[in-house]
Amino acid sequence: MMGLSMKYKPTIGLEIHAELATKSKMFCACENNPHDAGPNTNICPVCLAHPGVLPVINKEAVKSVIKVGLAIGGKVSKHSKFDRKSYFYPDLPKGYQISQYDQPLIEGGKLAGVEIERIHLEEDTGRLSHAKDGSLVDFNRAGVPLMELVTKPVIDSSEKALEFARELQLVLRYLHVSDADMEKGQMRVEANISVSKDKKLGTKVEVKNINSFKSVKDAIASEIERQTKLLEEEEKVIQETRGWDEGKRKSFSQRIKEEANDYRYMPEPDLPPMDFSASNEINIEELKKELPELPWEKRERFKKEYGFSDGDVLERLIKDRGEAEFFEEVVSELGDKDPNKIKLAINYIDSDLVGIMNEIKSGWDDFKVTPENFAELITLINSNKVTSRVAKTVLREMFETGADPSQIINESGLVGSSDERVEEAVNKAIKNNSKAVLDYKKGKESALKFLLGQVMGDLRGTGNPERVEELLREHLSK
Numbered sequence: 001m002m003g004l005s006m007k008y009k010p011t012i013g014l015e016i017h018a019e020l021a022t023k024s025k026m027f028c029a030c031e032n033n034p035h036d037a038g039p040n041t042n043i044c045p046v047c048l049a050h051p052g053v054l055p056v057i058n059k060e061a062v063k064s065v066i067k068v069g070l071a072i073g074g075k076v077s078k079h080s081k082f083d084r085k086s087y088f089y090p091d092l093p094k095g096y097q098i099s100q101y102d103q104p105l106i107e108g109g110k111l112a113g114v115e116i117e118r119i120h121l122e123e124d125t126g127r128l129s130h131a132k133d134g135s136l137v138d139f140n141r142a143g144v145p146l147m148e149l150v151t152k153p154v155i156d157s158s159e160k161a162l163e164f165a166r167e168l169q170l171v172l173r174y175l176h177v178s179d180a181d182m183e184k185g186q187m188r189v190e191a192n193i194s195v196s197k198d199k200k201l202g203t204k205v206e207v208k209n210i211n212s213f214k215s216v217k218d219a220i221a222s223e224i225e226r227q228t229k230l231l232e233e234e235e236k237v238i239q240e241t242r243g244w245d246e247g248k249r250k251s252f253s254q255r256i257k258e259e260a261n262d263y264r265y266m267p268e269p270d271l272p273p274m275d276f277s278a279s280n281e282i283n284i285e286e287l288k289k290e291l292p293e294l295p296w297e298k299r300e301r302f303k304k305e306y307g308f309s310d311g312d313v314l315e316r317l318i319k320d321r322g323e324a325e326f327f328e329e330v331v332s333e334l335g336d337k338d339p340n341k342i343k344l345a346i347n348y349i350d351s352d353l354v355g356i357m358n359e360i361k362s363g364w365d366d367f368k369v370t371p372e373n374f375a376e377l378i379t380l381i382n383s384n385k386v387t388s389r390v391a392k393t394v395l396r397e398m399f400e401t402g403a404d405p406s407q408i409i410n411e412s413g414l415v416g417s418s419d420e421r422v423e424e425a426v427n428k429a430i431k432n433n434s435k436a437v438l439d440y441k442k443g444k445e446s447a448l449k450f451l452l453g454q455v456m457g458d459l460r461g462t463g464n465p466e467r468v469e470e471l472l473r474e475h476l477s478k
């Protein structure tokens with residue numbers, strides 16, 4: 001915390017919104033794709049709040065939130081309802097937002113060690129853009145289903161907040177309920193932050209406009225620092241909402257915080273309350289059965305089954321389900337769980353293969369390397385039939401043509417790495433360079449380097465230098 005006094009302890013609570021990836025909007029049949037459509041194309045009288053129209057609950061959105069709740073061990077409320085949250089802003093056509101006040105869909109739960117207060121469902125607002133000669137409003141996003149998750153104020157560092165946000169993104173993606181791309185605004189983080197010397201909580205400041213994972217950490221760390229400095233200088237922290245300016249890496253005051261009653265919450269009279277104890281349209285037990293393997297379950301399984309330890313490689317596989325799936329298919333093609341082969345497989349997938357894919361900007365669903373061929377390559381490397389250098393060339397060829405590795409090796413003459421071939425080159429080098437051999441035997445180490453170069457040249461770089469040196473020394477000591 002950059003030289004600041006550690007007397008002040010931060011307390012952080014997060015409010016995270018996620019746009020749900022349902023086909024239609026929350027209360028009407030309009031298409032839900034606010035990021036790809038031309039302005040004001042996905043709109044209708046309901047999401048534009050024309051008089052006399054009635055909203056209808058999108059059950060898929062309700063199911064999505066319940067799935068998230070079940071995944072994190074939250075309690076699904078038996079009775080839940082929607083409420084009107086009133087405020088006036090040009091991006092809110094009704095003058096109120098349909099949200100949930102005192103009966104959220106989910107209460108409690110835990111994620112990444114952080115206790116959850118609640119998860120509720122609401123509708124998103126439109127978007128304003130400010131042009132030179134006025135402001136423009138696009139209502140494509142108005143009425144898009146939005147999930148809001150609120151944690152308890154139990155997070156004590158910016159790093160932990162970041163870890164939580166990342167884990168939530170994984171859960172949303174694993175459940176296929178949201179793409180949760182922060183840069184696109186599909187997942188938005190707000191942080192309530194206070195610092196205090198004792199158990200009594202300090203004045204709470206809300207920080208908004210956090211649009212990337214980097215900003216989650218930076219904005220929170222910066223706010224902790226700002227408040228600590230104020231208190232150390234015996235100044236007061238004002239309860240307010242601040243916006244994070246990513247460019248300036250600084251927050252700025254937006255407004256003094258409203259109290260809940262400013263929103264004049266009231267039950268939404270146009271929507272029926274939801275009763276999950278009686279409802280058979282949404283069956284909680286069925287939804288429980290539909291839950292996929294969750295990120296933390298996969299982490300544990302990968303550690304147990306393949307010997308992974310915590311770290312970047314494992315996290316990349318947990319994040320990239322395409323890569324993890326390919327890895328598991330390769331392991332299954334290898335036919336045994338030899339730890340060496342598994343290690344080789346993950347190394348070649350995670351560095352070489354992903355490297356080529358990034359270079360060509362290819363995805364996991366449209367590439368030519370089959371798990372079977374990849375497993376064959378790993379077996380060749382493992383039995384020293386090809387060196388790592390040859391393997392890289394072969395892999396690139398596999399990637400481009402989809403051919404199998406033995407075929408590529410046979411056709412391109414990329415052999416020469418087998419022990420027999422290395423031995424042949426070693427014998428040749430010894431035979432043709434008697435002076436160097438003599439020098440080496442007199443104790444001149446540099447002569448060995450010279451011989452090594454001769455052998456490698458003969459093998460056209462396909463030899464494994466360590467193996468070549470080993471064989472050279474062996475033959476020279478005869």
Ligand SMILES: [Zn+2]
Nearest residue numbers: 028030044047
């Ligand atoms: Zn609509």
